[in-house]
Amino acid sequence: MKNLEKLLSELQVQKLQTQTRRHFLRDCVSKVGGLALAPLLFGCEIGKDGQAKTGLNLSERDLNPLAPLPPPFAGKAKSIIYLHMAGAPSQLELFDFKPELAKLHDQDCPESLLEGRKFAFIRGVPKMLGPQATFSQHGQSGAWVSDYLPHFSKVVDEVAFLKAMHTDQFNHGPAQLFMQTGSPRLGRPSLGSWVTYGLGTVNQNLPGFVVLTSGGKTPDAGKSVWGSGFLPSVYQGVQCRSKGDPVLYLEDPSGMSRDLKKNVISAINQANQEDFESIGDPEILARINQFEMAYRMQIEVPEVMNINDEPEYIHQLYGTQPGEESFANNCLLARKLVEKGVRVVQLYDWGWDTHGTDKDGSIDMGLRNKCRQIDRPMSALLLDLKQRGLLEDTLVVWGGEFGRTPMQENREGKVQGFKGRDHHTDAFTMWVAGGGVRKGASYGITDDFGFSGVDERTSVHDLHATLLHLMGFDHEKFTYDFQGRPFRLTDVEGELIRKIIA
Amino acid sequence: MIQFVFPLFGRFHPILVHLPIGILLFGIILVFLSRKGQNTHLASIRLAFLFGGMAGVLSSVSGFLQYRYEGFTWDSVQFHFFLGLATTATAFWLYYELGKKEDFPSFFKAKSAALVALLMFTGHLGGNITHGETYLIEPLPAGMQQLLGYETGENTGPKLPAEGWEELAYYEHVVQPILNQNCKSCHNAKNHKGELDLSSYEALLQGGEDGSILSGGDAEASALFARLVLPKEDEDHMPPKDKRQLQKEEIELIRAWIALGGKTESKLGEADISVETLEPFMEKTEAPFYPSAEVPPLADETLKKLKTDGFFAETVDKESAWLMVSCVNYGQFADADWTKLKPASDQIAYLDLSGTQVTDQILDSIQSLPNLTVLKLNETDISGEKLSALQSNPNLKNLYLNKTQVSLPQLKALQNHPNLAKVFVFDTPASADESGGVFSFLLEKGNYRLPPLPTDTIVY
Numbered sequence: 001m002k003n004l005e006k007l008l009s010e011l012q013v014q015k016l017q018t019q020t021r022r023h024f025l026r027d028c029v030s031k032v033g034g035l036a037l038a039p040l041l042f043g044c045e046i047g048k049d050g051q052a053k054t055g056l057n058l059s060e061r062d063l064n065p066l067a068p069l070p071p072p073f074a075g076k077a078k079s080i081i082y083l084h085m086a087g088a089p090s091q092l093e094l095f096d097f098k099p100e101l102a103k104l105h106d107q108d109c110p111e112s113l114l115e116g117r118k119f120a121f122i123r124g125v126p127k128m129l130g131p132q133a134t135f136s137q138h139g140q141s142g143a144w145v146s147d148y149l150p151h152f153s154k155v156v157d158e159v160a161f162l163k164a165m166h167t168d169q170f171n172h173g174p175a176q177l178f179m180q181t182g183s184p185r186l187g188r189p190s191l192g193s194w195v196t197y198g199l200g201t202v203n204q205n206l207p208g209f210v211v212l213t214s215g216g217k218t219p220d221a222g223k224s225v226w227g228s229g230f231l232p233s234v235y236q237g238v239q240c241r242s243k244g245d246p247v248l249y250l251e252d253p254s255g256m257s258r259d260l261k262k263n264v265i266s267a268i269n270q271a272n273q274e275d276f277e278s279i280g281d282p283e284i285l286a287r288i289n290q291f292e293m294a295y296r297m298q299i300e301v302p303e304v305m306n307i308n309d310e311p312e313y314i315h316q317l318y319g320t321q322p323g324e325e326s327f328a329n330n331c332l333l334a335r336k337l338v339e340k341g342v343r344v345v346q347l348y349d350w351g352w353d354t355h356g357t358d359k360d361g362s363i364d365m366g367l368r369n370k371c372r373q374i375d376r377p378m379s380a381l382l383l384d385l386k387q388r389g390l391l392e393d394t395l396v397v398w399g400g401e402f403g404r405t406p407m408q409e410n411r412e413g414k415v416q417g418f419k420g421r422d423h424h425t426d427a428f429t430m431w432v433a434g435g436g437v438r439k440g441a442s443y444g445i446t447d448d449f450g451f452s453g454v455d456e457r458t459s460v461h462d463l464h465a466t467l468l469h470l471m472g473f474d475h476e477k478f479t480y481d482f483q484g485r486p487f488r489l490t491d492v493e494g495e496l497i498r499k500i501i502a
Numbered sequence: 503m504i505q506f507v508f509p510l511f512g513r514f515h516p517i518l519v520h521l522p523i524g525i526l527l528f529g530i531i532l533v534f535l536s537r538k539g540q541n542t543h544l545a546s547i548r549l550a551f552l553f554g555g556m557a558g559v560l561s562s563v564s565g566f567l568q569y570r571y572e573g574f575t576w577d578s579v580q581f582h583f584f585l586g587l588a589t590t591a592t593a594f595w596l597y598y599e600l601g602k603k604e605d606f607p608s609f610f611k612a613k614s615a616a617l618v619a620l621l622m623f624t625g626h627l628g629g630n631i632t633h634g635e636t637y638l639i640e641p642l643p644a645g646m647q648q649l650l651g652y653e654t655g656e657n658t659g660p661k662l663p664a665e666g667w668e669e670l671a672y673y674e675h676v677v678q679p680i681l682n683q684n685c686k687s688c689h690n691a692k693n694h695k696g697e698l699d700l701s702s703y704e705a706l707l708q709g710g711e712d713g714s715i716l717s718g719g720d721a722e723a724s725a726l727f728a729r730l731v732l733p734k735e736d737e738d739h740m741p742p743k744d745k746r747q748l749q750k751e752e753i754e755l756i757r758a759w760i761a762l763g764g765k766t767e768s769k770l771g772e773a774d775i776s777v778e779t780l781e782p783f784m785e786k787t788e789a790p791f792y793p794s795a796e797v798p799p800l801a802d803e804t805l806k807k808l809k810t811d812g813f814f815a816e817t818v819d820k821e822s823a824w825l826m827v828s829c830v831n832y833g834q835f836a837d838a839d840w841t842k843l844k845p846a847s848d849q850i851a852y853l854d855l856s857g858t859q860v861t862d863q864i865l866d867s868i869q870s871l872p873n874l875t876v877l878k879l880n881e882t883d884i885s886g887e888k889l890s891a892l893q894s895n896p897n898l899k900n901l902y903l904n905k906t907q908v909s910l911p912q913l914k915a916l917q918n919h920p921n922l923a924k925v926f927v928f929d930t931p932a933s934a935d936e937s938g939g940v941f942s943f944l945l946e947k948g949n950y951r952l953p954p955l956p957t958d959t960i961v962y
Contacts, residue, residue: 060809074791074819151952202814203830317952341814341830365962372961376952387948388880389902389926455750472819498782 004267011271061200062282064289065234066208068200075472076436076502077395078202080195081334081345083378086176086219087352088400090421091429092450093363094371096163097135097144100448101406105130109407113451120170120423121355121411128449129408132364132419141440148371151379157440158382158391159398159433160500164444164453167402167460170423172220172353175401178460180225182489189229189480190237191464192344194489195471197228197235198478202341204293205300210337211237212330215350215373226346230482234290237346242329246305250298258298265291304340307332318380328377335384338394349374352400355409356420363419382433395470396433403428406449426452430463436470438502458497465494466501512567519561519628523621526554526593533606533614541605551597558590565628574631578692582627589620631692659683659752660783667780668771673703676770676783677759680752681706684741703766718764721757730756751779792824793873793897797848799823804845811842824851824873829858836860840867847871856880856902865891878902886912886932896920904928904948910935918942 060067092098109126133146139157169175174184181188189197192209201208211226219225226237240246252261269288276284307315307329308322315321319328327349334345351370353361360366378398385391404421427446433439444456465475468489475494479486529550532543565586569579596617599607629637660679662670670676681700687693689700698710706726709715715725722728729740730753741747748756758773770780800823808815812832818824827843827850829835836859843850850871855864856878865888868877874895879902886908892898899921909931916922919942927933928948 068814068816070817070820070822072820074822147957150955150957154952202828204814205831313951317950319958341828359962368962372958376958379952380950383950383952387926387928387946387950388904389900389924389928389946392900392924 004270007267007271008274011274063285064204064293065232065286066196066201066204066293068202069198071199071472072474072477073472075470076393077434077470077472078199078393079338079341079343079345080192080395080397080467080471081338081347081381082191083331083347083349083374083396083398084176084179084219084225085352085374085398085400086215086217086348086350087172087354088175088402088404088423088428089352089370090354090363090367090404091163091427092131092404092406092421093133093148093367094146095144095161095429095431096427096446096450097146098131098406098446098448098450101128101450102130104128104449113407113449118170119405121409122405122407122422123410123413126405126407126410126422127415128406129363129419129421132367139440141442143440143442148368149375151375155379155382158386159396159431160437160439160441160443162399162430162432162443162458162463162497162500163427164446164455164457165399165403165428165430165460165463166453166457167425167428170402170425172401172423174221175423175425176219176221176225179399179401180221181227181229182461182464182491186224187229188487189231189235189489190224190226190346191467191489192226192237192346193228193231193235194468194478196343197231197480198473199343199471201343203300205296206304206337206340206342207238207240207297207301208342209235209237209344209346210342211239211346211348212242212333213239213348213350214242214325214327214330215348216325217350219348219350225348230487231480237344240301240305240333241325242305242307242333243323243325246301247297250294250301252298261298262295265295300340304336305333307336314384317376317384319376326377327374328380331377331381332384335381335388335390338385338390339388354404354420355411355422356416356418357409357411359418361418361420363421365418385434391434393435395435395437395467397430397467398432399430400428406451424451432467432500436502438500441500443497443499456499459493461490461494462497464490466497469496470501508567509571511564512569512571515561515564515568516632518557518564519625521557522554522561522589522593523625525550525557526589526617526621529554530614530618533611536606539605544600544604544606548597548600551593551600555590555593555597558586558593562586562590573694573697575692575694578631582624582631585620585624585627589617589624592617592620634687660755661785662770662780662783664784667784668769670770671766672759672762672768672770672773673766676755678703680748680756684746684748684752688741716760716764719761721760724760724764727753727757727760749782751782754779791899792818792822792851792875795873797823797873800825800846800849808842808846813842815846818851823849824875825849826852826854828852828854828878829856830854833857834859837863837867840864843867848873850874851897852876854878855882858882860884862888865889868892869894871895873897876900876902879906880904882906884908889913890915892916892922893919899923901925903930903932906930908932910937910939913941913945914939916941916943 061069092101106127109128114125133148135144135146137143138145138153141157143156143161145153145156167175167178169178169184177186178184180190196208209226223239226239228234228236238247245251252258269291272284272288307320310320310332314332318332320326320332321329327347330347334347337345351360354363354367355361356363360369382391382396385394385396403424403426405424407422409416409420409422427450444458445454446452447454468475468478475488475490479488481487529547532547532550536543562583565583568574569576569583596613599610660676662675685700688695689698691699691701691705696710698715699705699708706716710725712725717723729738730748732739734743734747755775758775759768762768762773799817805815808827814826814828814830816826818826825846827846835855847870851873853868853871853874853876857880860879861883862885868874869891872895875897877892877898877900881904884903884906886903886906889908889912892901893916898919901916901922901924904926905928907930908927913925913927913932916925922943924944924946926946928946933947933949
């Protein structure tokens with residue numbers, strides 16, 4: 001091919017231009033010696049495919065950072081779908097039924113609850129706010145679920161509830177970071193990055209870690225919640241969209257045909273290959289691999305991100321409308337991605353911050369509308385995974401970054417126009433389902449007001465430890481060396497929640 | 503003198519001990535740097551031994567005070583103490599010898615070497631007291647530890663069998679292991695926090711500085727239990743709040759043992775405890791998911807070949823020989839490609855051929871996988887006619903036939919398979935078939951619906 005030869009000779013000229021007399025003289029000395037030594041050191045010259053023959057003993061990972069690795073022990077789960085309700089839903093309206101709280105409705109909050117506490121917005125002595133939902137027990141497990149989630153109440157036997165979760169961050173950004181990266185400060189890798197780093201990915205034509213957002217905004221903490229921190233950046237989440245181009249900048253620019261693109265990539269790769277042969281830097285091979293992967297993804301990503309071809313009953317099950325940016329569409333996509341061998345899928349749905357400052361942010365109206373948007377899709381996701389047998393080895397996690405207070409919010413000491421609750425760190429509910437999780441379990445009990453956990457409290461680190469365990473990792477041994485010390489997702493804490501492990 | 507001075511000075515011992523070590527070593531190094539007949543350093547060396555000896559006195563005194571006020575037993579510190587005195591005395595003796603002459607006395611290098619040995623050995627014994635005798639052993643690999651005669655992993659808490667636990671001795675199998683794991687580091691024969699030793703039943707009966715800690719039959723009155731249930735912030739709470747805290751099951755087990763009388767003879771079965779309390783400590787005898795047979799791991803070359811052929815191929819975990827193989831990026835795989843998988847016949851435990859070109863013929867080949875545990879044939883042309891072939895895969899547990907042409911009657915061919923637990927037939931003629939039938943495995947037909955509700959469309 002004429003053009004390619006031109007490119008390569010240009011490369012050659014470029015290199016020569018950077019050569020000076022000094023380089024030449026130095027090379028004369030060192031290379032002659034090197035020539036004599038090379039066979040002794042490496043035993044052979046660097047080969048065409050860059051493998052085996054290099055003598056550099058490159059592992060598969062050096063060439064392809066997403067190459068699969070076996071887990072330390074055979075975990076029950078092979079992939080995770082994490083549904084994060086950004087803004088923090090109220091456990092007191094959804095899962096944590098507190099009849100005693102109803103009796104205290106509109107009375108002053110007892111001093112004992114406020115002593116030594118800090119809240120994001122509550123000042124002085126707020127009023128108690130009784131549950132605004134009607135609760136009943138469901139399924140064989142008798143789990144309490146409110147009328148805000150009528151569809152979900154039919155699938156409760158698939159999930160295990162964590163009802164006494166607690167965190168130590170009461171602002172959205174840090175709390176989201178803490179929930180996703182194990183640290184409220186920037187710079188740590190997210191759960192999804194850790195898992196992708198540890199296991200690589202099954203389908204080499206798709207990213208290993210995909211992020212989908214809905215609700216109109218991305219989480220307050222920004223993209224760091226799916227960032228790779230100090231891990232190599234290939235392990236960060238790839239944000240895909242259910243509306244428009246699934247991945248930005250993946251589509252060929254207009255006027256660029258796929259054949260032309262292929263030629264460009266193979267020419268670049270060949271030039272890189274030549275470079276590798278003279279320099280021997282494995283980073284170059286990794287780059288060659290990434291170009292090829294991107295090329296393959298161009299075909300496969302739009303295919304898997306297209307929900308139009310799903311049968312009608314599936315659309316009805318999820319309540320999906322192709323072309324929208326919605327939680328429902330994202331749930332369906334999550335199933336499709338996991339089915340195709342994607343390791344981690346993260347869904348962020350924004351709009352759960354119900355302070356009662358306006359109608360959308362009210363506990364009795366806005367929250368109901370929000371629940372309507374997720375109730376059917378998340379229940380459908382569980383059922384769809386179940387009927388395909390995917391729930392056997394897929395973990396599904398649901399929750400916010402903290403909980404909400406049993407007190408009515410009184411921002412600036414004033415009663416709000418709508419019913420709302422403030423941020424609360426001491427007690428909230430999450431649930432997990434699927435691979436290796438004990439179905440129908442409920443762990444953790446809160447006090448009569450749902451203010452604090454009184455038994456079986458679960459920290460964010462405990463949750464992470466358990467999720468890693470289910471994926472086949474010992475959270476205490478899964479480390480990455482950075483700045484001179486090994487780091488863990490769970491820092492120096494975390495106990496397995498054995499009672500929710502099947 | 504004011505009372506706090508002695509204990510306070512005692513606590514400076516860990517710092518003070520470094521003085522004689524540093525000063526004496528400095529002197530000794532100078533000794534070894536000096537040539538015979540050359541005495542340029544002599545004055546400095548003399549001074550080093552003098553100051554070293556004085557620092558030795560300070561160390562010994564503070565060490566003795568620490569022993570007196572910090573709950574160490576004499577047995578555990580005596581050798582360290584005497585060696586410390588010996589080191590101090592030797593330093594003074596060498597100082598004295600140097601003082602007499604203008605040149606080095608005879609055998610001075612040998613004597614200095616002996617002093618180094620004394621210093622090192624004294625220091626090592628001291629380290630053993632503060633850090634525990636296994637301090638230097640712990641970082642070694644388990645194999646090397648055993649070689650040196652140390653037991654590994656002894657303090658891991660109770661371990662109970664799922665069956666027959668009722669007959670086990672309550673104290674020996676439950677209480678002592680809990681104490682070993684959580685309390686022994688501070689309450690043992692050497693480290694006597696609160697003058698309490700919890701390393702054996704006899705020692706426990708001795709009680710601590712406030713007397714007996716066990717009153718059989720009454721848990722609330724026994725400090726052994728009462729301290730565990732104090733609020734974590736209380737300074738009498740045990741274990742101290744920065745240490746691993748007891749799980750509520752462990753506390754309950756201590757309570758029930760005291761309630762039972764607090765004796766060594768009692769059996770676990772006699773106590774008033776629920777099985778759930780014991781469950782966290784039971785060794786899960788749950789059968790492993792993959793076969794227990796042993797096969798040699800696949801050669802690296804063969805594994806590499808599978809990958810270059812286009813398969814996803816990886817062992818199920820780092821230690822295991824069982825192989826997961828998937829065609830997720832190899833959609834063109836067809837019956838004839840089976841030869842590529844043959845070298846791994848013994849190792850393949852998980853095979854995913856979903857979305858490939860395979861037909862019923864493939865089942866004849868699959869038959870030859872003795873350890874196959876999970877088989878996925880979703881979205882293929884499998885008609886269901888040859889399913890009976892899978893009866894020859896004795897280890898098969900989960901079978902996926904979603905979106906194939908299998909029908910309900912055909913699944914009868916899998917009836918009474920020895921291990922088959924779950925069969926998935928979502929979106930097949932079988933899933934649409936309402937006629938039912940009883941199967942020896944769980945049949946997942948799917949077709950889940952969430953019927954519309956009136957509330958679905960309400961917007962507030």
